[in-house]
Amino acid sequence: MKILIVDDEAHARARLRSLIEEIGPPCHVVGEADNGRDAVQFSQRSEVDLVLMDIRMPGMDGLEAAAALTAMATPPAVIFVTAYDEHALAAFERHAVDYLLKPIRRERLQRAMEKAVTLSRPQLQALQALQSPLEEAYISVSFRGGLQRIPLSEVIYFQADNKYVTVCHTAGEALLEESLKSLEERFSERLIRIHRNALIMQERLLGLKRLDGGTCAVTLAGSAAELEVSRRHLPEVRKLLRGRA
Numbered sequence: 001m002k003i004l005i006v007d008d009e010a011h012a013r014a015r016l017r018s019l020i021e022e023i024g025p026p027c028h029v030v031g032e033a034d035n036g037r038d039a040v041q042f043s044q045r046s047e048v049d050l051v052l053m054d055i056r057m058p059g060m061d062g063l064e065a066a067a068a069l070t071a072m073a074t075p076p077a078v079i080f081v082t083a084y085d086e087h088a089l090a091a092f093e094r095h096a097v098d099y100l101l102k103p104i105r106r107e108r109l110q111r112a113m114e115k116a117v118t119l120s121r122p123q124l125q126a127l128q129a130l131q132s133p134l135e136e137a138y139i140s141v142s143f144r145g146g147l148q149r150i151p152l153s154e155v156i157y158f159q160a161d162n163k164y165v166t167v168c169h170t171a172g173e174a175l176l177e178e179s180l181k182s183l184e185e186r187f188s189e190r191l192i193r194i195h196r197n198a199l200i201m202q203e204r205l206l207g208l209k210r211l212d213g214g215t216c217a218v219t220l221a222g223s224a225a226e227l228e229v230s231r232r233h234l235p236e237v238r239k240l241l242r243g244r245a
Helices: 010-023 036-045 062-070 090-094 106-114 121-129 180-186 234-244
Strands: 002-006 028-033 050-054 077-082 099-101 138-143 146-151 155-161 164-169 172-176 191-195 198-201 205-210 216-220 223-229
Touching: 002 010, 002 036, 010 028, 010 106, 028 036, 036 050, 036 062, 050 062, 062 077, 062 138, 062 180, 099 106, 138 172, 155 180, 155 223, 180 191, 180 198, 191 223, 191 234, 198 223, 205 234
Parallel strands: 002 028, 002 050, 050 077, 077 099
Antiparallel strands: 138 146, 155 164, 155 198, 164 172, 191 198, 205 216, 216 223
16 A cells, blocks of 8 residues: 655654554555645655545645545545544544544554545535634645635636636636636535536626627626626526525
């Protein structure tokens, strides 16, 4: 089993590596990362069976990284390493997601690795529900060689173009490597799909306007863009607007 260790604390990574070496074959460490973004990139270019990942990390955190990993053609299994208390983590068990509470014991790590499975959408939703409702959701984008966190409340829409996704937000635009499908699954309560290549924030939807040729476009708060709505998604957009009347 090829294992990637992800934690922003070097001593925590060293502790996990030491425990895995004690457990021995067929388990072995193939890499380490100190943030979610590097973990995703490593998994995309290397063969990884299992990711042992902290939840709270600067930049792209563990939940964001897990969402990106599930969008891969062959995603690795994920076990979270966390300091959350056991009561808060009861939601994990309902969805068969395993986790390791710090400090980690070898026996517990070994049991977790033996039953590791790939994360599913319901499992990710259960994990995301553990975050305080008072905490703002963020997306992480590449910016000047580093990472920029954009609050979801500042996002207006996402639009796909070839292999990249553009996020339009109140301060400008940025490129994401995450797919529209992954974004839609992560933020299903706040996004609505209007086209195969576009998602908008529900709270930004102002109305619909007719375009030449009989098609429709949305008008959005905070943007002059008029994004086309496909016939397939038009009923849902109209339903959302009627629900506000």
